[in-house]
Amino acid sequence: MAARSFEDVEVWRKAHAWVLGVYRFTEQFPRHELFGLTSQLRRAAVSVPANFAEGFKKRSHLDKLRFYNIAQGSLEECRYYFILARDLNYGDSTALKNRAEEISKMLDSYMRSLRSALKGFPTDY
Numbered sequence: 001m002a003a004r005s006f007e008d009v010e011v012w013r014k015a016h017a018w019v020l021g022v023y024r025f026t027e028q029f030p031r032h033e034l035f036g037l038t039s040q041l042r043r044a045a046v047s048v049p050a051n052f053a054e055g056f057k058k059r060s061h062l063d064k065l066r067f068y069n070i071a072q073g074s075l076e077e078c079r080y081y082f083i084l085a086r087d088l089n090y091g092d093s094t095a096l097k098n099r100a101e102e103i104s105k106m107l108d109s110y111m112r113s114l115r116s117a118l119k120g121f122p123t124d125y
Contacts, residue, residue, distance in 0.1 A: 006049075006056035011106040015049035015071075018099045022078070029090050037090070041081040047074035048103065061114045068111050075104050 006012045022045040026038045048071045055067025078100055082093035 003056075006053040009052070009056065009110075011103060011110055012049050012052050012056075014099070014106065015052060015103050018096065018103060019045045019049060021096055021099065025085075025091060025093060025096055029085070033090075037081060037084060037088075041078060041085070044074045044077040044081065047071065048078075052107070061118050065111055065114055068107055068114075072104060072107055075100050075107075 003009045022041060026041055029038045051067045051071040051074065055064045055071070058064045058067060079097060082097050082100075085091060085093055
C-alpha cells in the first residue's frame with residue numbers, strides 16, 4: 001500500500017525518533033553551548049525528517065530527490081557534530097551515530113527506487 005503521508009513512511013518515523021534522541025542527548029551539553037553546538041546539532045537533526053516531509057509532497061521525482069539529498073547532507077553534518085561532542089567530552093553519541101547510519105541507508109534505498117523510475121532522465125541525484 002502506498003504511503004499517503006510522510007508520517008506513513010518508515011524512514012521518516014525513524015528520523016523523527018532519532019531527532020527526539022538528539023534533543024535528549026544535547027540536554028546534557030554545557031549551558032554555554034546553548035547557542036553553539038546544541039543549536040547547530042538540533043537544527044541539522046530536525047532538517048532530516050523536515051526535508052523528507054517536504055520532499056514527500058513534491059510532485060516530480062527530481063524535486064523529491066533534491067529534498068531527500070538535503071536530508072542526507074544534514075545527516076552528514078550531524079555526524080560531524082557527534083565527533084565534535086565526543087572530542088569535547090559532552091557525551092557518548094555512538095547510538096545516535098548508528099541510528100543516523102541506518103536512516104542514511106534507508107534514505108539511499110528510498111532514493112534508489114525513485115531514481116529507477118527516472119531511467120532515461122538526466123539527474124545528478
